[in-house]
Amino acid sequence: MGTDVDRIIVFSVRIAVEAARRQALVASIRPLLEPTRVVPGCLACRLYEDFDDLNAFCIVFEWADRAALERFLRSDACKALLGAMEIGACRPEVRVDTIAEREGLEALAFIRGY
Secondary structure, three states: OOEEEEEEEEEEEEEEOOHHHHHHHHHHHHHHHHHHHOOOOEEEEEEEEOOOOOOEEEEEEEEOOHHHHHHHHOOHHHHHHHHHHHOOOOOOEEEEEEEEEEOOHHHHHHHHOO
């Protein structure tokens, strides 16, 4: 049912800020999105707002492999992300997750019997 992938790497950072720094955080992260999306090995780059805490954001990057993530972590774009992390009111939550298998709508249809 699932589709094997070449171990997609998901790098995510959750940053919570004081209300007065909210716009500064968005202004520092938003310019990273589009240029990062076209970097070789980047599968996705998205910025999410936390609806439970409107002053918290999560930026999620999906990379084709660990090497692509490591190239990003050494890049100037990552320096800008590190600067954005310093705006936070507390220590950011940073995660690197490895996905061995990814399923989509077909999994829902299979489980629901459609």
